[in-house]
Amino acid sequence: MEVGIKFYSHNRVTEKAIDFADFVEILPVPGNPEGVFPGFRKKYRIHCAHYSFGFNPSNPKARKLNEAIVKEAVKVADELKADRIVVHAGFNSNVLGIREPLKNSLSFLTEFFDRRMCIENLLLVDEDMSDVGYSPGEIAQFTDNGFKFCLDFGHAVATASQLKMDYKDYIGEFVKLKPHYFHLSGTLKGEDKHLSIFEADTDIGFFRGIIRKSGMPVCLETPLDSAVRKKEVEFLKK
Numbered sequence: 001m002e003v004g005i006k007f008y009s010h011n012r013v014t015e016k017a018i019d020f021a022d023f024v025e026i027l028p029v030p031g032n033p034e035g036v037f038p039g040f041r042k043k044y045r046i047h048c049a050h051y052s053f054g055f056n057p058s059n060p061k062a063r064k065l066n067e068a069i070v071k072e073a074v075k076v077a078d079e080l081k082a083d084r085i086v087v088h089a090g091f092n093s094n095v096l097g098i099r100e101p102l103k104n105s106l107s108f109l110t111e112f113f114d115r116r117m118c119i120e121n122l123l124l125v126d127e128d129m130s131d132v133g134y135s136p137g138e139i140a141q142f143t144d145n146g147f148k149f150c151l152d153f154g155h156a157v158a159t160a161s162q163l164k165m166d167y168k169d170y171i172g173e174f175v176k177l178k179p180h181y182f183h184l185s186g187t188l189k190g191e192d193k194h195l196s197i198f199e200a201d202t203d204i205g206f207f208r209g210i211i212r213k214s215g216m217p218v219c220l221e222t223p224l225d226s227a228v229r230k231k232e233v234e235f236l237k238k
Helices: 060-079 100-111 137-144 153-162 165-173 202-215 226-237
Strands: 003-008 024-025 044-046 085-087 091-093 117-120 129-133 147-153 181-184 186-188 191-195 217-221
Touching: 003 137, 003 226, 060 085, 060 191, 085 153, 085 181, 100 129, 100 137, 129 165, 137 147, 147 165, 153 165, 153 181, 153 186, 153 191, 191 217, 202 226, 217 226
Parallel strands: 003 024, 003 217, 024 044, 044 085, 085 117, 117 147, 147 181, 181 217
Antiparallel strands: 091 129, 186 191
């Protein structure tokens, strides 16, 4: 099992902080998309900048920024020889009032399609947003068009809680889509808090079994504590 750890490109990182991981996932922050990482001999995966940086492929009015961000993610992936680019498919809100957000997102991302792109499942409700790609049905519309799929266990657990469903049953529906990549962090009381997996009240062994059976890599989206992350990596690889 390949187990990686995630950083934003502007994080201050030493080689010691990453040497125990099989790979590093980097989110290219606009203005400093690569940070110190080209100086390390490491395997990389990329996470396209998301809504925190204004990226919303479901919003046609944000096209200029969306295009710049997705092109930068592809450029960094090329430069660091990454084989996966995780992408959030966007969101809607009462303020935005977007018509057909899923259709818009699929159209935009298809225009900039890259075989390495993995669409990540998000949340049904995220503060004041309703995310595109929260359900197996919505993710399937992307995979049917050639995109890969990143199964985020924390997002699935939180969405199952919102839907009042058993999270294992809900995740089982996502697994049928044959994910190419996984994100894992700790959730507590059905909330997506990106805690350590050791703080979670979910069955980490259940997630580990799915990852191991798939043979696909998993990236930890847990707090930037190298000592704890090292223990998490060792636990998953046991």
